[in-house]
Each structure stands twice: as structure tokens, then as C-alpha cells.
Amino acid sequence: MVAQLHRAPSGERLRAIDEFLGMAYADLVTHDSRMRGTAVEARFDRGVAHLTGDVTDAAELRMVRDLVGRLDGVLAVWSQVRVAGREPVIVDLGCGAAKQYPDNLGLDLRVAPGVDAQADLSGPLPLATDSVDVVFTVHILEHLIDFLTLVDEIHRVLRPGGVLHVMSPWWGHVNAVADPTHVRLLDVQTIKHMCDRHPGAPRWYPLHAGCDGASIFADLTPLGPADPGPERGHLARFFD
Numbered sequence: 001m002v003a004q005l006h007r008a009p010s011g012e013r014l015r016a017i018d019e020f021l022g023m024a025y026a027d028l029v030t031h032d033s034r035m036r037g038t039a040v041e042a043r044f045d046r047g048v049a050h051l052t053g054d055v056t057d058a059a060e061l062r063m064v065r066d067l068v069g070r071l072d073g074v075l076a077v078w079s080q081v082r083v084a085g086r087e088p089v090i091v092d093l094g095c096g097a098a099k100q101y102p103d104n105l106g107l108d109l110r111v112a113p114g115v116d117a118q119a120d121l122s123g124p125l126p127l128a129t130d131s132v133d134v135v136f137t138v139h140i141l142e143h144l145i146d147f148l149t150l151v152d153e154i155h156r157v158l159r160p161g162g163v164l165h166v167m168s169p170w171w172g173h174v175n176a177v178a179d180p181t182h183v184r185l186l187d188v189q190t191i192k193h194m195c196d197r198h199p200g201a202p203r204w205y206p207l208h209a210g211c212d213g214a215s216i217f218a219d220l221t222p223l224g225p226a227d228p229g230p231e232r233g234h235l236a237r238f239f240d
Contacts, residue, residue: 007213008173008212008213008214009212009213014046014047017044017046017047017073018044018045018046018047020073021042021044021047021049021071021073021074022042022043022044024071024072025042025044025049025068025071028067028068028071032067034063034067035064035067038053038055038060038064039053039054039055040052040053040054040055040061040064040081041053042068044074046075046212047073047074047075047076047210047212048074048075048076048077048078048217049068049069049071049074049076049077049078050078050079050080051064051065051068051077051078051079051080051081052079052080052081053081053082054081054082054083054085055081055082055083055084056083056084057083057084058083058161061079061081061083062161064081065077065079065207065219066207069207069208069219074208074210075208075210075211075212075217076165076167076208076210076217076218076219077207077208077219078100078134078136078165078219079134079163080101083133088133088134089105089131089132089133089134090103090104090105090132090133090134090135090136091104091105091106091107091127091132091134091135091136091157092104092105092106092107092136092138093107093108093119093121093125093135093136093137093140093150093154094107094108094109094121094137094138094139094140094143095107095108095114095115095136095138096108096110096112096114096115097112097113097114097115098114099114100136100138100165104136105117107119107121107125107126109121121140121144121150122144122145122146122149122150123149124153125150125153125154125156125157127157128157129156129157130157130158130159130160131157131159132157132158132159132162133158133159133162133163134162134163134164134165135154135157135158135162135163135164135165136165136167137150137154137164137165137166137167137168138165138167139167139168139169140168141166141168141184141186142168142169142176142182142183142184142185142186143181143182143183143184144183144184145183145184147184148194148197151164151194151202151204152201152202155202155204155222156202158221158222160222160224161221162221162222163207163219163220163221164204164218164219164220164221164222165217165218165219166191166216166217166218166219166220167215167216167217168186168215168216169182169186169214169215169216170186170187170211170212170213170214170215170216171185171186171187172187172213173213173214173215175214175215186216187211187216188209188210188211188216188218188238188239189239189240190216191206191209191216191218191220191238191239192206192209192235192238192239192240194220195220195229195230202222203222203223203224203225203227203229204220204221204222204223205220205221205222205223205227205229205230206218206219206220206230206234206235206238206239207219207220207221208238209238209239210238
């Protein structure tokens with residue numbers, strides 16, 4: 001039963017899902033008064049929503065991404081949106097030659113086209129505290145013996161309201177075990193435990209989490225020591 005539930009969708013189905021999501025977003029903009037006048041466009045690629053455009057403040061961006069994340073079939077909400085005219089600072093960790101967006105700041109241990117600076121992801125990141133709006137870790141965490149050290153560093157460098165995007169092979173898919181450089185297996189429940197660690201550990205709020213049968217996705221925003229955590233109903237959207 002689990003294998004059937006999490007079977008990766010075919011390319012044809014993914015294209016149909018993206019077409020549906022495009023229509024659903026158009027309906028959202030047309031009929032939801034909160035979205036009228038918002039200068040944000042959404043493109044859907046294999047269930048991931050890519051947001052571009054402009055918002056007046058961080059609260060408007062949070063609203064848009066929350067509403068888009070509620071559309072059935074959305075696995076993650078990735079954003080390049082300008083806030084009050086400011087371009088977001090986006091960092092791609094372990095990007096190699098495959099940045100998620102061409103203008104991202106690419107950090108990798110090895111020099112390659114698209115890598116802007118060398119960095120060992122098992123140690124401190126060469127980035128200032130509260131200096132980054134978005135961090136991508138796409139097919140990175142599964143390669144690290146202690147990926148929580150990196151996650152804690154990302155918490156440090158993200159600005160309040162910033163977002164960490166995680167994408168990793170799902171443990172139940174052959175891709176998770178076929179690569180001998182993978183040293184960790186991940187599940188959506190792994191994200192739950194990342195957000196609920198021991199007292200004193202950096203805290204995260206899960207904006208979104210999902211699995212398409214091949215990969216897991218998560219969008220996380222850092223919480224401060226005094227910030228309230230997510231409500232049980234919100235966690236129940238994503239986790240057992």
C-alpha cells in the first residue's frame with residue numbers, strides 16, 4: 001500500500017498537474033480579493049510553484065506563498081519575488097553547474113561553471129548573519145553525515161522571514177540508494193523532526209512539505225527564540 005501511495009507520477013501526469021495548477025492560480029488571482037492587484041506571477045514545473053514579480057512588503061509575500069501552497073498538487077513554493085523593490089539575496093548551496101536560478105549566489109566545494117565561491121558545507125558558511133533571503137539545498141543533505149550542522153548555519157544566515165528550500169531523494173525510491181555518495185535517507189517525517197528538536201536548537205516553521213514519490217520537498221522559515229511555533233492543525237497538513 002505504501003509503495004502505491006508514493007509511486008512517482010509519470011511525466012504525462014506531471015504535465016497535466018502543472019496545467020491544472022496554472023488554471024487554479026489564475027482562478028485564485030481572479031476570485032480571491034486578497035490576491036487582486038498583486039503583481040506576482042506563478043509558473044509550475046513538476047508541482048513546484050515558481051513565483052516572480054513584486055510585492056510591497058514581506059507580509060504580502062507570505063500571504064501569496066501561503067495561498068499558492070494550499071493549491072492541491074503543489075509540492076513546494078520557490079520565490080524570486082522583489083520585496084519593496086529589493087532583489088532577494090538567493091544562495092544555492094552545493095550547486096555545481098546547476099543553479100536553480102541563474103542569478104543565485106552559488107557555493108560549492110568544487111570549482112565549476114556557476115560556482116561563485118568555494119565553501120565546505122560541513123563547516124561554517126562564509127556568509128554574514130541575517131544576510132540572505134532564500135537558501136536552496138537541492139540534492140545536498142543526503143550527501144552529508146551531519147546535515148543538521150549545515151541546517152543550523154542556514155538558520156544563522158537567513159534573515160527573519162527568509163526561506164530554506166530542501167529537495168532530496170525520498171528514502172523509498174531507488175534514487176535514494178542507487179548513488180553510493182548518499183549517506184543519509186530522508187522522508188517528509190525527517191522534516192518534522194528538524195522542526196521539533198531539543199530545546200535550545202535553532203527552530204524552524206514548516207511553510208510547506210511534500211513528496212512526489214521520488215523526492216521530498218520542504219520550505220522552512222527560521223523562528224526566533226520567542227516566536228510561537230506552528231499549530232497542530234498546520235503540522236497535520238504535512239506530517240503524521
